[in-house]
Amino acid sequence: MPETAKHAGLAYRWADRPYHRKWLLDRADELFDLFQFASINPKGGFFDLKRDGTPLVADNPVRGIHTAARMVHCFAIGDLLGRPGSADVVDHGMQFLWNRHRDQKNGGYFWQVDDNGPVDASKQGYGHAFVLLAASSAKIVGHPLAEAMLDDVTEILETRFWEDAHGAIAEEFSADWSPVPGYRGQNSNMHLTEALMAAFEATGERHYLDKAERIADLVIRRRAGECDWRVPEHFDENWQLDRDYRGNEMFRPSGTTPGHWLEWARLVLQLWVLGGKRHDWMPEAARGLFFQSMSLGWDRIHGGFFYTLDWENAPARRSKLWWPLCEGAGAAHWLAEHLPSDFHEESYRRIWSFIARHSLDRTHGGWFEELTEDLVPATTLFPGKGDIYHALQACLIPLFPATASLTRLISETGGPVLEG
Numbered sequence: 001m002p003e004t005a006k007h008a009g010l011a012y013r014w015a016d017r018p019y020h021r022k023w024l025l026d027r028a029d030e031l032f033d034l035f036q037f038a039s040i041n042p043k044g045g046f047f048d049l050k051r052d053g054t055p056l057v058a059d060n061p062v063r064g065i066h067t068a069a070r071m072v073h074c075f076a077i078g079d080l081l082g083r084p085g086s087a088d089v090v091d092h093g094m095q096f097l098w099n100r101h102r103d104q105k106n107g108g109y110f111w112q113v114d115d116n117g118p119v120d121a122s123k124q125g126y127g128h129a130f131v132l133l134a135a136s137s138a139k140i141v142g143h144p145l146a147e148a149m150l151d152d153v154t155e156i157l158e159t160r161f162w163e164d165a166h167g168a169i170a171e172e173f174s175a176d177w178s179p180v181p182g183y184r185g186q187n188s189n190m191h192l193t194e195a196l197m198a199a200f201e202a203t204g205e206r207h208y209l210d211k212a213e214r215i216a217d218l219v220i221r222r223r224a225g226e227c228d229w230r231v232p233e234h235f236d237e238n239w240q241l242d243r244d245y246r247g248n249e250m251f252r253p254s255g256t257t258p259g260h261w262l263e264w265a266r267l268v269l270q271l272w273v274l275g276g277k278r279h280d281w282m283p284e285a286a287r288g289l290f291f292q293s294m295s296l297g298w299d300r301i302h303g304g305f306f307y308t309l310d311w312e313n314a315p316a317r318r319s320k321l322w323w324p325l326c327e328g329a330g331a332a333h334w335l336a337e338h339l340p341s342d343f344h345e346e347s348y349r350r351i352w353s354f355i356a357r358h359s360l361d362r363t364h365g366g367w368f369e370e371l372t373e374d375l376v377p378a379t380t381l382f383p384g385k386g387d388i389y390h391a392l393q394a395c396l397i398p399l400f401p402a403t404a405s406l407t408r409l410i411s412e413t414g415g416p417v418l419e420g
Helices: 018-038 065-081 086-101 125-140 146-161 186-203 206-226 258-274 281-297 322-338 342-359 388-399 406-413
Strands: 112-114 117-120 306-309 315-321
Touching: 018 065, 018 086, 018 388, 065 086, 065 125, 065 388, 065 406, 086 125, 086 146, 125 146, 125 186, 125 406, 146 186, 186 206, 186 258, 186 406, 206 258, 206 281, 258 281, 258 306, 258 322, 281 306, 281 322, 281 342, 315 322, 322 342, 322 388, 388 406
Parallel strands: none
Antiparallel strands: 112 117, 306 315
């Protein structure tokens, strides 16, 4: 590992230890084993899964666009690693996105569909961000639809969603592209930042990275910086903070969400590296975001991250979800490489130790999506099994240098070296 990865106090990093690296790869294999087969819907798209790994709804389920797009991305990673059958999952997802989610009349991609067509025909920035990620990952593995989808969703994002005056995207349109006024959100823009970096890596086209930097400047340098490195979630059309917003607790939770602070900490560092380390504010922002997440979001009694906080930093929704833990592990790895400290390494170990004890479903495979405050599995927000996207990336990110996305790193190296 590079010299900057060494720590003054701790003698070694877990991410350098062969045992830990194999343990992570084994957890990734368990996720692949579960989702590669159980989630395939023979009528197209993918099943959401119950806790026992069977389809949540077996007859004509509603399919959200992010599920198909995430499966494409994750099994593109599997294909790059050399996992047999992964290319079939990528193709299954790409066909569904292109033929069933894509609006062939008005353009763009429907938010939700079932066997009969659109269930929710709205055009969501969040969904289009994941289509861009899927197309970028599919391009790296050479899927025949990737170029067309990448061109298509890029044009939609640029001509329909992008608001150059702000340097970010609008949130939502109706099926015919009538605006849905009154709201702008950081969550869709955060995931678009991830996807724009992936598109830049897949194509080499700088305009993707330029947009990612503009989003990060607005959401993190300015708005999160104004809030002491707590990421505000909800805004009006002029990107003024709306502290009183109440919306969908899954995609637009009220208050603030420490898991998104963690996610941004990693994304900002990745953006800093891809952009040539030109923006000095980015590493300090990443450090601040991570510190606030661990200081304010971590439950000091039971462990785990509270789902949301209020604006006085008190826990609002006290559930412990799986994805903030995943994002915390990835962020801690990136920070330990670029801003090495005992705090970052100790936090990495704390997060993985909590996951190992409380989040892994050792009976049915996968992870528990939700725990109560005192760590009992629950289903108040999510009805079944956590999807593969967050957990798989958490398992694989620490196996590679913190220099690029997983798809790019695996395509360049062929896979992880277990010796560290």
